[in-house]
Amino acid sequence: MRVTRTAKAGTLESNDIFIMVSPSEAEGVTLELQSIVLAQFGRQIRETILRTVAARGVTQISILAQDRGALDYTIEARVETALDRALAEPGVIL
Amino acid sequence: MKRLRRTMLFVPGNNPGMIQSASVLGADSVILDLEDAVSLSEKDSARKLVTKALRSWSFKTTEVTVRINPITTVYGPLDLEAMLEVQPDILLIPKAEVASIQEVEARISAYEAAKLGGEAVRTKLFALIESAAGVEHVHEILASSPRLVGVLFGGEDYTSDMGVARTMGGMEIEYARNKVAVACKVHGVDAVDTPFTDVDNHEGLLADARKAKAMGFTGKAAINPRQVGIIHKGFAPDPVEVRYALRVLEAMEEAEAEGKGVFSLDGKMVDAPIIQRARQMVALAEKLGMVKGSTASKDEKNANDSLEGGLV
Amino acid sequence: MHGIEFEIAPASGETRRQPLPEYIEGYGEVRAFEGAFANVGVGISDHRPRRSKSVRPGQTKFLATIEEALDRAGLRDGMTLSFHHHLRNGDHVLNLVMEAVARRGVRDLTLAVSSIFPVHEPLVALIDAGVVTGLATNYMSGPVAKAVSQGRLKKPAVMMTHGGRPRAIESGDLPVDIAFIAAPCSDPYGNCNGVRGKSACGALGYAVADAQYAEVVVAITDHLVAYPASPAEITQTMVDYVVEVPSIGDPQGIVSGTTRITRDPVGLAIAHKAAQVIHASGLLEDGFSFQTGAGGTSLAVAAELKDMMKEAGIVGSFAAGGITGYLVDMLEEGLFNNLLDVQCFDLRAVESYRDNPRHLPMDASMYANPFSKGAVVNQLDVMILGATEIDLNFNVNVTTGSDGTIMGGSGGHSDTAAGAKLAMVVTQLVKARLPIVRRHVTTITTPGETVDVLVTDHGIAVNPARQDLIAALEASGLKVVTIGALLALAESMTGIPDEVTFSDDIVAVVEYRDGTVVDVVRRTK
Numbered sequence: 003m004r005v006t007r008t009a010k011a012g013t014l015e016s017n018d019i020f021i022m023v024s025p026s027e028a029e030g031v032t033l034e035l036q037s038i039v040l041a042q043f044g045r046q047i048r049e050t051i052l053r054t055v056a057a058r059g060v061t062q063i064s065i066l067a068q069d070r071g072a073l074d075y076t077i078e079a080r081v082e083t084a085l086d087r088a089l090a091e092p093g094v095i096l
Numbered sequence: 097m098k099r100l101r102r103t104m105l106f107v108p109g110n111n112p113g114m115i116q117s118a119s120v121l122g123a124d125s126v127i128l129d130l131e132d133a134v135s136l137s138e139k140d141s142a143r144k145l146v147t148k149a150l151r152s153w154s155f156k157t158t159e160v161t162v163r164i165n166p167i168t169t170v171y172g173p174l175d176l177e178a179m180l181e182v183q184p185d186i187l188l189i190p191k192a193e194v195a196s197i198q199e200v201e202a203r204i205s206a207y208e209a210a211k212l213g214g215e216a217v218r219t220k221l222f223a224l225i226e227s228a229a230g231v232e233h234v235h236e237i238l239a240s241s242p243r244l245v246g247v248l249f250g251g252e253d254y255t256s257d258m259g260v261a262r263t264m265g266g267m268e269i270e271y272a273r274n275k276v277a278v279a280c281k282v283h284g285v286d287a288v289d290t291p292f293t294d295v296d297n298h299e300g301l302l303a304d305a306r307k308a309k310a311m312g313f314t315g316k317a318a319i320n321p322r323q324v325g326i327i328h329k330g331f332a333p334d335p336v337e338v339r340y341a342l343r344v345l346e347a348m349e350e351a352e353a354e355g356k357g358v359f360s361l362d363g364k365m366v367d368a369p370i371i372q373r374a375r376q377m378v379a380l381a382e383k384l385g386m387v388k389g390s391t392a393s394k395d396e397k398n399a400n401d402s403l404e405g406g407l408v
Numbered sequence: 409m410h411g412i413e414f415e416i417a418p419a420s421g422e423t424r425r426q427p428l429p430e431y432i433e434g435y436g437e438v439r440a441f442e443g444a445f446a447n448v449g450v451g452i453s454d455h456r457p458r459r460s461k462s463v464r465p466g467q468t469k470f471l472a473t474i475e476e477a478l479d480r481a482g483l484r485d486g487m488t489l490s491f492h493h494h495l496r497n498g499d500h501v502l503n504l505v506m507e508a509v510a511r512r513g514v515r516d517l518t519l520a521v522s523s524i525f526p527v528h529e530p531l532v533a534l535i536d537a538g539v540v541t542g543l544a545t546n547y548m549s550g551p552v553a554k555a556v557s558q559g560r561l562k563k564p565a566v567m568m569t570h571g572g573r574p575r576a577i578e579s580g581d582l583p584v585d586i587a588f589i590a591a592p593c594s595d596p597y598g599n600c601n602g603v604r605g606k607s608a609c610g611a612l613g614y615a616v617a618d619a620q621y622a623e624v625v626v627a628i629t630d631h632l633v634a635y636p637a638s639p640a641e642i643t644q645t646m647v648d649y650v651v652e653v654p655s656i657g658d659p660q661g662i663v664s665g666t667t668r669i670t671r672d673p674v675g676l677a678i679a680h681k682a683a684q685v686i687h688a689s690g691l692l693e694d695g696f697s698f699q700t701g702a703g704g705t706s707l708a709v710a711a712e713l714k715d716m717m718k719e720a721g722i723v724g725s726f727a728a729g730g731i732t733g734y735l736v737d738m739l740e741e742g743l744f745n746n747l748l749d750v751q752c753f754d755l756r757a758v759e760s761y762r763d764n765p766r767h768l769p770m771d772a773s774m775y776a777n778p779f780s781k782g783a784v785v786n787q788l789d790v791m792i793l794g795a796t797e798i799d800l801n802f803n804v805n806v807t808t809g810s811d812g813t814i815m816g817g818s819g820g821h822s823d824t825a826a827g828a829k830l831a832m833v834v835t836q837l838v839k840a841r842l843p844i845v846r847r848h849v850t851t852i853t854t855p856g857e858t859v860d861v862l863v864t865d866h867g868i869a870v871n872p873a874r875q876d877l878i879a880a881l882e883a884s885g886l887k888v889v890t891i892g893a894l895l896a897l898a899e900s901m902t903g904i905p906d907e908v909t910f911s912d913d914i915v916a917v918v919e920y921r922d923g924t925v926v927d928v929v930r931r932t933k
Contacts, residue, residue: 011141016840017113039841041811041932042905071840073901075148076112083141095170096140116838116901117674120865154900321673325680385885 004062009087012072012080019072021051021084026064031055037069050074054081058089100124100383101286102315102331103324104161104248108133110142115149118158121321122328125159130175131166131190139171143178150182161186161222167199176200180207183219188248192223194236201241219243222288226250227257231272234279244285248317249276251290264300266307277312289316291323298326305330338381341374348374423801423856424927425848426910432928434542434563435917441926444826444858448778448922459623461648470596470650474508474628477649478586481624483509486516487585488542490577490622492615493523494590494602494751498661501590501628503530504653510539518542518563520582522573522614522772523819526550527661535561544582546570547817556915557813559931565814565916567807567853567929570750571776571783571823572921574617578773581923587622589615589642590656594629598647599640602752603762605631607657610752610761611731612641616771619646630656641769663754669711669734670704674836674865679705681886682792682834682863683712688884689830689877691789692716696724698744699785699824700792702732702753705834709792710734717743728770728784729820736760739767748784750775776823778921785820785827793821793859795833797849800891802856802871804833805849807918810842812908812932814916818853823921825858830877837864843898843905845891850908851918852927862891869894909933 008024026032035048047069054077055063065081072080086096105123107114109130118126128149134142146162162184164175168191179187189200200221208216221243225231231254238244251269255262262268273289280287289308292301305316305327316327344361348371351359359366381387428440439447463469471477489509491502502521507530509517517540524531524543529551534540536555541562546569548556556565568576576582591600592607602612607630619625619642626649627642636644670676686692686709698713700706710727711734717724718741727735728748733756739747740760748770752758760767776785785791796816797805804825809815825831835844844864860877862869869891870878881888910930920926 015111015113017116018111039810039905041908043841043903045906046903071842072112073116073153073841074903075152076145079145079148080141083144086140086144096174117865120677121673122677322671322676 003059003089005060005085005088007088009084011083011087012076014068014070016070017072017076018070019047019077019080020068021080022066023084023088024064024066026062029062031061031063031065033065033067035067035069037067037071039069039071046074047072047077050077051081054078055085058082058085060085060089099159100315101159101246101288103318103327104288104315105318105321105324106133106163106291108142109146109162110134110138112145115145116153119155122324123158123318123321124315125161125186126155127161127163127188127317128184129163130171131163139165139174143171143175147178147182150179150184159186160184161188163188163190163224166191167196167203173203176203177207180204180211180217180219183217185218186220186222186245188222188224190224190250191227191230191253192225192237192247193227193230194233194240197221197223197237197240197244201243204243220245222246222248224248224250225276226253228254230254231275234276235282238279238283238285244283246286246288246314247276247280248288249273249290252293254290266304273308273311273313280314281312286314287312289313291317291319293319295320295323301326302330332384333377333381333386335386338377338386341377341381342387344370344374345378423799423803423848424852425850426930428925428928429914432564432914432917435566435914438917439924441855441920441924444855444920447924450922458620468596469598469648470652472651474505474651474653475511477626477651478508478512480649481586481626483512483514483586485514487514488518488520488583490520490584490587490618491522492590492612492618493521493525493547494609494612494614495607495657495662496523497525497527498607498658499525499527499590500653500655500657501588502528505588505628506531506534506540510534510537515539516541518544520544520573520577520584520618522546522570523817524548524550524552528552532560538562542566544568544573544576545817546573547819549815553814557808557929557931559913559915561915564914564928567817567916567918569776569818569822569919569921570614570772570820571778571785572919572923574771574773575777575779575921576923577617577621578777579779584618584622586624586626587615587618589619589625589627589647591627591629591642592656593631593633593637594627594650595633595635595637596650597635598625598627598642598644598650599635599637600627600629600642600647601637601639602641603639603758604633605629607631607655607659607662608758609657609662610758611749611769613750613769613771613775615642617773624648626651628653628656630654663752663758668704669707672704675705676708678834678836678863678865679708679712681868682709682832683716684884684886685832685861685863685868685881686713686790686830687716688881688886689790690880691830692720692722694723696722697787697789698724698727699729699788699790699828701794702730703794706792706794707732707734709834710738714738714741714743726787728775728788729824731757731761731767733757736764736767739764748775776820776827776921778823778826783823783827785824788824788828790830790832791824791828793825793831793833793854795835795844795862797844797846798833798835798859798862798891799846799849799856800895802859802862802891803849803852804854804856804859805851807851807853807916808929810846810850810905810908812850812910812929814929818918822854822858825854826921831858831860833859833862835862835864837866837894837898838901841902843895843902845895845898847895851929853918855920855926862894864894866897867894
């Protein structure tokens with residue numbers, strides 16, 4: 003499955019993560035991650051995002067993530083919300 | 097033991113930082129809010145965040161309440177369905193009237209039948225009564241779902257519905273408060289008072305909390321963490337009264353031991369309502385750690401010492 | 409009941425991430441830390457004599473420019489220049505002097521700066537150019553700290569403490585060639601104070617050892633007054649030259665208008681718990697003494713104490729350290745008899761320091777020097793401390809971030825922890841996903857044997873060496889958990905952070921207050 007629309011979720015506040023998903027030209031998942039805890043948690047944040055995307059069956063997508071120290075469940079929530087928004091039929095209230 | 101709900105603290109449902117810290121702020125219950133604290137464009141986002149938090153975050157001993165959107169809106173049923181999947185301790189149902197509680201009750205029952213093979217969800221309900229009709233029909237509301245364990249009275253929306261001004265004195269909500277407090281007593285559920293909106297006025301809040309306690313409310317909603325300690329102070333039993341209650345119970349035990357039916361304390365007859373009140377008072381004081389251990393102590397001095405030592 | 413399921417070891421090799429080397433290029437032989445008081449008074453070189461010089465009648469000390477002062481002071485390659493940080497992030501003096509120094513073409517200088525702030529960014533270019541090759545400081549943040557972390561300084565920076573620095577200067581471990589005194593007010597003969605002028609900063613406690621022991625002392629002022637300046641915190645007997653410049657600092661960066669108690673509810677909850685611990689410790693009685701930082705949560709502890717002291721009618725002896733308006737209020741309300749002030753954090757403190765005779769000066773040596781005939785920290789009952797990380801042995805890091813970058817330093821952290829009867833760390837258990845309780849801290853700043861209790865939003869842990877304190881807290885109904893339990897809780901929230909990898913290059917040496925090496929900072933990969 004691929005994402006055909008751009009959607010955002012989350013904020014840049016402390017303990018949150020801002021996610022922007024958008025259509026990608028090429029097959030595959032591209033992820034650009036910025037984080038204030040990149041050295042300590044970059045690998046784990048990346049894994050959480052990719053796992054969440056894969057769980058939704060999305061295989062072609064571009065993701066920008068700006069992390070402000072979000073915990074895993076927050077990351078999952080924001081990624082799922084962004085995906086829901088990007089994949090929803092127009093006019094459906096989420 | 098029935099849990100205390102002296103404070104129910106509102107926490108915005110779309111704020112990860114505040115959800116994470118909700119359990120360390122001292123409130124007996126936290127209300128993760130999907131309604132007024134969340135803009136229409138973020139309803140989905142907050143619902144998802146609260147769902148995830150309830151799945152994987154420990155709120156330790158703090159009770160978790162979720163305020164869903166009114167069941168009559170497009171978001172309400174979506175919130176309800178998502179919350180039944182994760183079953184918080186309490187769902188707070190806004191704009192509670194007989195019809196809305198009945199609808200929520202019916203949807204939960206249907207969920208139990210369809211998804212849980214008839215097994216009951218653990219989640220209880222709290223009615224947020226915030227309209228003239230809600231206040232006037234509080235008994236019928238409380239009779240419309242066996243899951244209800246309390247009422248939160250919302251004074252702001254209520255006065256807006258009445259078309260009257262909200263004042264510091266609070267005369268305009270006096271009737272509603274009395275009515276809600278009495279109805280809750282009748283139905284054996286908690287009555288939680290409206291929040292005090294002037295968050296920097298600590299004296300005003302303390303006075304308002306004491307007033308609510310005097311009216312029979314069991315607790316008060318908080319809209320700022322700094323209000324929690326003040327409300328607890330307002331709802332704390334008076335140490336003098338606790339000491340008296342302890343003496344009543346001791347005198348009663350002595351009388352029982354001596355086979356006396358009636359007895360007196362300080363020259364006054366002690367009757368059943370006094371004993372009843374003394375028991376409630378001591379039970380509350382024990383929960384709050386104002387009294388240590390059993391109240392069955394025969395030694396008045398010890399009981400008093402432990403009270404002194406345990407005063408918080 | 410609490411179970412103690414881990415063993416406490418003194419902060420020694422096995423709690424460090426890596427063993428200490430025996431010799432560090434650019435630093436020398438390493439004398440390893442052996443205990444907070446194991447080396448007190450050991451290895452004291454004879455006190456370096458104060459510089460004698462004779463100024464005759466009619467001789468002038470007043471010079472037109474910094475350049476002229478550099479000439480007279482005989483600036484040359486390899487010298488050590490010292491600066492103090494009372495002007496904090498508003499300081500212009502270091503940059504002004506170093507600009508002039510750079511124009512002289514000298515190289516290989518060491519700077520002894522009591523603290524370095526973001527405003528000192530121009531120093532980075534001088535580090536890269538080899539003009540400055542050594543640094544001794546008690547605290548650094550901003551671009552200079554970043555450059556040092558990257559290994560751009562030729563020699564490892566030496567991270568000292570507020571008490572260790574005057575010890576090193578007085579003993580000759582850190583000989584200063586030229587000291588520059590940022591003087592908010594001076595007369596042409598070198599009597600200086602910090603309480604008058606547009607750049608008033610209050611106390612000048614960190615500059616005193618420099619003024620007393622440097623070979624040459626240059627006062628730089630933007631408020632020249634007629635002789636004799638009054639009061640004279642640094643006197644004419646110590647100062648060689650006086651230079652007037654248009655501005656020594658930016659008042660906005662020197663003192664904040666007000667210092668505020670945190671409104672963060674978690675910070676307030678921690679402060680409330682901290683106050684309960686102080687109460688339970690039994691130390692809160694008449695004659696009580698107290699120190700806290702100016703951070704929001706630390707100040708909130710002071711606010712809680714204030715209420716408790718008022719309620720119980722307790723009059724404290726003194727509050728010490730960097731002083732805020734909040735402590736001034738407590739002084740004026742009679743809750744403390746005196747303030748002992750090494751540095752003022754806000755305008756209220758500056759005014760009080762100037763006007764209230766019960767608000768006393770304290771130089772850095774008196775404040776915290778372990779090799780003196782008694783430091784003020786030894787008289788402290790309670791010290792409230794922060795932490796970037798704290799390990800299972802209560803060792804605290806306030807030097808580096810968890811990513812290994814230098815972003816602070818002891819300041820008075822180690823000194824007050826060693827001196828106070830109750831050294832209490834207050835912090836959130838988790839900050840922006842970073843667990844504050846760690847198996848190993850990135851850098852040891854303050855050894856765990858001097859830290860008594862950790863108060864977090866998720867629980868209180870007491871150093872097992874303080875069984876008396878555990879008993880006192882539990883008797884008061886406070887729940888005590890092990891620090892291991894807090895670690896487990898923190899990691900259950902955040903996940904286990906990946907280890908930051910370091911190269912072998914040592915970019916900074918962390919000296920304990922006695923001059924031994926407690927840890928080193930290596931360059932991150």
